[in-house]
Amino acid sequence: MASKQGVKSRRFGLSGLKGANSPSSSTTSSSKQVLETSVDGQSSPASTSARSKQRHFNSETAAATPPLEAQRMKENVTVTVRFRPLNPREIRQGEEIAWYADGDTIVRNEYNPSIAYAYDRVFGPTTTTRQVYDVAAQHVVSGAMEGINGTVFAYGVTSSGKTHTMHGDQRSPGIIPLAVKDAFSIIQETPNREFLLRVSYLEIYNEVVNDLLNPAGQNLRIREDTQGTYVEGIKEEVVLSPAHALSLIAAGEGINSC
Numbered sequence: 001m002a003s004k005q006g007v008k009s010r011r012f013g014l015s016g017l018k019g020a021n022s023p024s025s026s027t028t029s030s031s032k033q034v035l036e037t038s039v040d041g042q043s044s045p046a047s048t049s050a051r052s053k054q055r056h057f058n059s060e061t062a063a064a065t066p067p068l069e070a071q072r073m074k075e076n077v078t079v080t081v082r083f084r085p086l087n088p089r090e091i092r093q094g095e096e097i098a099w100y101a102d103g104d105t106i107v108r109n110e111y112n113p114s115i116a117y118a119y120d121r122v123f124g125p126t127t128t129t130r131q132v133y134d135v136a137a138q139h140v141v142s143g144a145m146e147g148i149n150g151t152v153f154a155y156g157v158t159s160s161g162k163t164h165t166m167h168g169d170q171r172s173p174g175i176i177p178l179a180v181k182d183a184f185s186i187i188q189e190t191p192n193r194e195f196l197l198r199v200s201y202l203e204i205y206n207e208v209v210n211d212l213l214n215p216a217g218q219n220l221r222i223r224e225d226t227q228g229t230y231v232e233g234i235k236e237e238v239v240l241s242p243a244h245a246l247s248l249i250a251a252g253e254g255i256n257s258c
């Protein structure tokens with residue numbers, strides 16, 4: 001991936017349980033790494049366009065702003081910022097932190113403290129992915145299992161930590177494996193309902209949609225019908241366990257690296 005030029009975004013769709021149409025709920029942390037959950041049993045629906053709630057303000061105007069928690073209750077889109085620590089190379093090169101998390105909701109400029117932005121939630125460099133998941137993604141997953149469409153996607157410059165946050169590794173699982181695990185736990189805890197989970201995985205590379213679960217699925221078309229937005233011809237695999245879902249994602253990564 002690093003060798004390719006251009007803008008790429010990836011979407012992992014987990015479409016599940018049959019049910020009625022419902023509003024959409026999205027959580028965004030930064031549009032590359034995407035977890036999408038759906039209820040309509042069609043294909044991956046919903047839009048991933050996040051209306052940014054970013055506000056620029058100074059300390060005088062802050063007092064006039066309604067509490068963020070109260071505002072958040074009304075929002076279908078929330079924006080979460082996660083700072084990663086400087087890596088050893090950056091430390092060696094003497095790079096400095098220019099922005100930092102000032103409390104739970106403010107990003108402040110180190111050199112000019114009057115420049116600050118408010119988000120729904122801000123996490124500093126010591127926060128674990130599990131903590132990010134619990135605050136920013138868990139409710140989207142549980143909502144999806146109750147019939148509310150949801151999307152979680154990571155957006156950020158190269159090397160900002162999107163893959164770390166969304167995929168993670170064995171030591172620190174990312175949002176996608178945590179969400180898959182949660183979805184199956186909810187299914188187990190809800191024996192009186194019937195669920196059907198299907199996984200799709202695609203990339204958008206230079207505005208071309210490619211199916212990461214099917215090498216033949218290149219340059220697919222995005223369409224819309226009464227059920228919502230879908231990618232025509234995308235492969236959707238029914239999944240029966242967390243390991244099964246994650247093995248499909250891993251296989252999709254294999255297609256990507258070809």
Ligand SMILES: Nc1ncnc2c1ncn2[C@@H]1O[C@H](COP(=O)(O)OP(=O)(O)OP(=O)(O)O)[C@@H](O)[C@H]1O
Nearest residue numbers: 083084085087156157158159160161162163164165
């Ligand atoms: N919260 C974190 N804590 C520790 N290390 C992190 C954190 N976030 C990212 N890193 C490390 O920083 C490096 C870059 O992260 P990552 O590969 O996730 O970035 P990316 O946004 O996906 O980059 P790209 O757009 O180039 O694919 C990796 O070595 C990753 O392990």
